[in-house]
Amino acid sequence: MSLRGFALLALVGAAFGLGAEGCPMGTGTTTSGTATATTPAPAAEETTPAPGATGNLPFELMADGRYKNTDGRMQALDGAGNPMFDAGGQPIWEPPPEEQAKQLFEEAVALQMSIQGAAPNEAAALDRLSRAVQLVPDFSEAWYNLGRLQLKMNNLPEAKRSLKKAKDLEPERIDAYLALGLTMERAGEFAGAARTFELGLAKDKDNVELLNGVARILRKQGRTQKALDKAKGILRINSNSLDAYNTLGLCYLDQGQLELARFVFLKAEASVPGGGDSASIQANMGLVFFRMGKEYAAEERFNAARALDPDHVGAMVNLAYIKLKNYDFEGARALLEQAHRTLPGSDAIKLDLGVAYRGTGDVENARRLYDEVVIGGSEHALAAMLNLGILQADFDKDYSSALTTYNKYKAERLKDGGVIADDDPVHSYITEAERAKERIRKKADREAKKKARAAEKARKAAEAAKAAETQNSGTSGGAEGQ
Numbered sequence: 001m002s003l004r005g006f007a008l009l010a011l012v013g014a015a016f017g018l019g020a021e022g023c024p025m026g027t028g029t030t031t032s033g034t035a036t037a038t039t040p041a042p043a044a045e046e047t048t049p050a051p052g053a054t055g056n057l058p059f060e061l062m063a064d065g066r067y068k069n070t071d072g073r074m075q076a077l078d079g080a081g082n083p084m085f086d087a088g089g090q091p092i093w094e095p096p097p098e099e100q101a102k103q104l105f106e107e108a109v110a111l112q113m114s115i116q117g118a119a120p121n122e123a124a125a126l127d128r129l130s131r132a133v134q135l136v137p138d139f140s141e142a143w144y145n146l147g148r149l150q151l152k153m154n155n156l157p158e159a160k161r162s163l164k165k166a167k168d169l170e171p172e173r174i175d176a177y178l179a180l181g182l183t184m185e186r187a188g189e190f191a192g193a194a195r196t197f198e199l200g201l202a203k204d205k206d207n208v209e210l211l212n213g214v215a216r217i218l219r220k221q222g223r224t225q226k227a228l229d230k231a232k233g234i235l236r237i238n239s240n241s242l243d244a245y246n247t248l249g250l251c252y253l254d255q256g257q258l259e260l261a262r263f264v265f266l267k268a269e270a271s272v273p274g275g276g277d278s279a280s281i282q283a284n285m286g287l288v289f290f291r292m293g294k295e296y297a298a299e300e301r302f303n304a305a306r307a308l309d310p311d312h313v314g315a316m317v318n319l320a321y322i323k324l325k326n327y328d329f330e331g332a333r334a335l336l337e338q339a340h341r342t343l344p345g346s347d348a349i350k351l352d353l354g355v356a357y358r359g360t361g362d363v364e365n366a367r368r369l370y371d372e373v374v375i376g377g378s379e380h381a382l383a384a385m386l387n388l389g390i391l392q393a394d395f396d397k398d399y400s401s402a403l404t405t406y407n408k409y410k411a412e413r414l415k416d417g418g419v420i421a422d423d424d425p426v427h428s429y430i431t432e433a434e435r436a437k438e439r440i441r442k443k444a445d446r447e448a449k450k451k452a453r454a455a456e457k458a459r460k461a462a463e464a465a466k467a468a469e470t471q472n473s474g475t476s477g478g479a480e481g482q
Contacts, residue, residue: 059091067091101136104128108145125149133162140169144176151179154342156187174204181213188345188378190217208234212243219247222379224254240272246280253288262288279309286318295322313339317349324352329359347373347380354387363395385409386426393429399437406430 059067066075066083075091076084084092094100111125129146133139147162160183167176177200184193197213204210211234219227228251234244249264265285268275275281286301299322305315316339323332333356339349350369357366370391373384389405392398406429413420420426 069093071096097135101132101139101142104132104135105139105142105145108132108142108149112149122149122153126153133165138169140166140173143169144173144179147176147183148179151183151186154186154344156183156344159183160187172203174200174207174210177203178209178213181210185213185217185220186343186345188343188347190221193217194221206237208238208241209243211237212241212247215244215247219251219254224251227251228255242268242272242274242278242281245272245275246284249284249288253284253291258288258291262292277308279305279312279315282308283312283314283318286315290318290322298322311338311342313342313349317352320352320356324355324359327359329356332356333360347376347378347384351380351384351387354384358387358391358395363391366391382409382412385412386429389433390429393433393436397436399433399440402433403430403437406433 059069062068062074066077068074069091073093073096076094078084086092095103105128108125108128111121111128114120126146126149129142129149132142133146136142143162144166147159147166150156150159150162160180163176163180163183167173167180170176177196181193181196181200184190184196194214194217197210197217200210201207201214211230215227215230215234218224218230227247231244231248231251234241235248238244245264245268249261249268252258252261252264262285265281265288268278269281269285270276282301282305286298286305288298289295289301290298299319302315302319302322305312306319309315316335320332320335320339323329323335333353336349336353336356340346340353343349350373354366354369354373357363357369367388370384370388374381374388385405386409389402389409392405393402396402406426410420410426410430
């Protein structure tokens with residue numbers, strides 16, 4: 001199977017070399033706390049009714065048989081759904097919303113922990129946190145924990161909404177800026193993430209986690225030297241910041257300074273607390289070895305990173321790239337689909353996943369991803385456009401559409417004084433598509449001519465048959481006249 005477009009893809013794993021160390025919110029999803037809303041004053045003294053009574057009482061009998069208190073609380077129900085009364089016949093009231101929300105919050109915290117061997121139940125925790133913020137909309141701690149859990153479950157739009165709510169309710173809450181910035185970073189919203197980190201820094205200018213967020217974004221935006229300077233500055237504040245070491249090493253890698261990058265990661269692995277157990281350090285060391293042409297050593301490091309963290313995106317993406325190189329499309333597809341679920345906004349992952357889909361014959365999913373990347377307009381849009389043209393040519397055999405896509409690709413690259421080298425692959429793609437289109441045209445011409453000759457032969461045969469029939473008819477008529 002032809003995969004000419006594969007050579008156009010860069011090793012994208014460098015963009016995802018950060019694991020828990022590069023993710024300030026990656027070491028848990030809950031914090032303990034209590035509801036911040038004020039508990040209302042106790043209701044006025046209540047008259048004890050007879051069960052089911054409807055007299056002149058300070059609370060109202062509802063259609064479902066329960067009483068409603070003047071403070072809005074409803075009468076509690078027992079396990080069978082019957083209204084509850086105490087021994088004196090007085091209604092037993094549900095706890096106020098603040099108390100219910102606090103209880104739900106504490107249950108959610110417990111559900112996310114492994115207690116007495118029980119596995120964490122994140123779905124149940126999500127349900128309780130959602131109910132808590134419905135009961136008390138200004139419960140900032142619950143909003144924050146809800147957002148963190150949504151982030152962990154890769155529901156980025158909802159995580160963004162919840163964390164923004166937590167930040168707005170408590171503008172001085174630095175961890176909300178960190179989590180919100182990380183959510184936007186994972187969604188590929190780099191400008192928004194940078195603004196969020198900077199807003200946090202306006203309140204805590206030396207916060208290392210916020211500074212690391214800014215450094216990561218600078219690098220992902222292609223502002224490598226600024227990111228490098230920022231990482232060095234962070235290490236002057238905290239010489240044990242693994243996140244800063246990761247950014248520093250990746251910046252050197254982006255600049256092609258492989259030995260410097262290797263030195264940074266080896267130093268972090270050997271002398272920084274936690275460096276020896278860091279999946280990100282292992283993954284980035286693998287990336288250095290790959291760039292050095294040491295594929296086997298690189299693969300060993302990527303596998304070591306996954307042993308430390310099976311969900312490490314950088315390790316998954318880089319291992320998938322090696323599998324793509326070796327035409328193991330199914331293996332690459334499994335890894336890249338997992339990475340895509342974690343970082344659904346990453347165009348680099350979409351691009352490689354499109355190649356994996358193409359290699360397994362899933363053309364429609366490949367086309368969908370290429371279209372998404374082209375429409376997104378990121379730095380990977382041109383590579384996606386070229387791969388889309390290759391797909392149109394190799395799979396659809398739609399050479400006219402492929403030529404349109406190739407020429408649009410060329411026009412985009414030539415914008416603003418851009419240059420396309422004479423040996424650029426796009427020239428050969430266009431030549432092959434033009435030749436294929438010409439072959440199809442010539443074949444169609446030959447078939448048309450052949451069809452025309454056959455039609456002409458059939459027409460002449462029909463005319464000859466008709467002439468013979470006419471002649472025979474005339475001869476037969478003369479004999480009858482005699």
